[in-house]
Amino acid sequence: EAGVTQFPSHSVIEKGQTVTLRCDPISGHDNLYWYRRVMGKEIKFLLHFVKESKQDESGMPNNRFLAERTGGTYSTLKVQPAELEDSGVYFCASSPGTGRAQHFGDGTRLSIL
Amino acid sequence: GQQLNQSPQSMFIQEGEDVSMNCTSSSIFNTWLWYKQDPGEGPVLLIALYKAGELTSNGRLTAQFGITRKDSFLNISASIPSDVGIYFCAGQSTSGTYKYIFGTGTRLKVLA
Numbered sequence: 001e002a003g004v005t006q007f008p009s010h011s012v013i014e015k016g017q018t019v020t021l022r023c024d025p026i027s028g029h030d031n032l033y034w035y036r037r038v039m040g041k042e043i044k045f046l047l048h049f050v051k052e053s054k055q056d057e058s059g060m061p062n063n064r065f066l067a068e069r070t071g072g073t074y075s076t077l078k079v080q081p082a083e084l085e086d087s088g089v090y091f092c093a094s095s096p097g098t099g100r101a102q103h104f105g106d107g108t109r110l111s112i113l
Numbered sequence: 114g115q116q117l118n119q120s121p122q123s124m125f126i127q128e129g130e131d132v133s134m135n136c137t138s139s140s141i142f143n144t145w146l147w148y149k150q151d152p153g154e155g156p157v158l159l160i161a162l163y164k165a166g167e168l169t170s171n172g173r174l175t176a177q178f179g180i181t182r183k184d185s186f187l188n189i190s191a192s193i194p195s196d197v198g199i200y201f202c203a204g205q206s207t208s209g210t211y212k213y214i215f216g217t218g219t220r221l222k223v224l225a
Contacts, residue, residue, distance in 0.1 A: 004155070033212070042117075043156070043201065043215040056210040091155055098211040099163075101146055104155035 002026070004105035006092050012111045018080040021108045023092030025074070031055075031095045032075050033102060034067060038088040046090075049075060050098065061086075079110075087112045115140040119202055119216030127224050132189040134200060134219040141182040142204030146213065147174075150199045159200075160187070194223050 005024045013019050025032045034046040046065070047057040051072035060067070064083070069075040079086055089109050093102035119136045126132055136145075144163050148156035160171050162178035162185060169176055175188045185204070189196055199220050203213040 006155075031211070035215075042217045043203075045212040045214070048210065048212055056212055058210070059212065099144060099205070101144075101158055101161040102213065103158060104148070106153070106155040 004092055004094050004103055006090075006105035006108050008108055009106065010109045010111075012113065013082055014113050015084055016081045018078065019082055019110060021077045021079075021090055021092075021110070023075045023077070023105060025092070025094030026096075026103060029094035029096050029103075030072070031098055031100075031102075032069060033093045033095075034075070034077055035091040035093065035104075036088050037091065037107075038085075043091065046077075055098075082110075082112045084112050086110065115142075115204070115206055115208070115214050117202060117204055117214050117216040119219055121219055122217065123220040123222070125222045125224060126192055128192060128194060130192055132192050132196070132221060133186060134202075134221075135184060135186040136202035136204070136216045137184040138204065138214075139183065141207055142214075143182075143207055144205035144213075145176070145178050145185040146203040146205075147176050147185070147187045148201045148203065150201065150218075152198075156201055189221075192221075192223050194225055197221055197223050 032049040045059040048055040049069045089107040093104045095102045147159045160176040167178040199218045202216040
């Protein structure tokens with residue numbers, strides 16, 4: 001069974017540009033989560049999808065971040081326009097049920113110059 | 114909001130020693146998870162705890178869900194060099210959503 005996959009693994013862009021991150025959850029997992037880890041800090045929750053619906057987006061930093069999960073399969077997280085403080089590692093996780101353990105992808109390392 | 118305090122922040126140990134780390138909070142949690150992260154990779158699930166008081170083992174790893182639901186510990190017995198990495202605890206919020214709150218991590222270094 002394939003795990004959670006994320007693309008790209010690294011992205012380096014300039015301030016003001018747009019970047020789109022993609023996450024493919026484990027097949028059959030209705031729950032998909034986005035997290036972010038800024039250097040030296042803890043992993044912080046961004047948002048949670050159940051199928052294609054946003055269950056909880058309380059962790060989204062601001063309206064420059066847009067997450068979608070059309071069709072309830074893969075998800076994208078777009079940052080537009082990117083700012084310096086957006087740098088960090090963005091993780092995606094999925095789980096078969098809302099109360100079950102989450103399995104993480106390897107993350108996308110985003111650097112804003 | 115709910116917060117987790119994870120300790121120690123880092124530790125050096127000799128190969129063969131036992132290791133213990135814990136997470137505490139002033140809030141209660143529904144579920145506790147323990148992850149390990151190696152450089153360049155995502156967190157890998159080690160142990161999941163779903164009930165207060167639950168004690169679960171996975172090889173040389175043992176974790177417990179505190180009876181008060183406010184804490185959890187992870188023990189590693191007879192550490193080996195490949196145990197090196199960052200260990201994270203995560204507690205599931207009781208706020209009505211299903212998000213997890215993560216600890217700041219324990220960086221483990223094993224001296225051969």
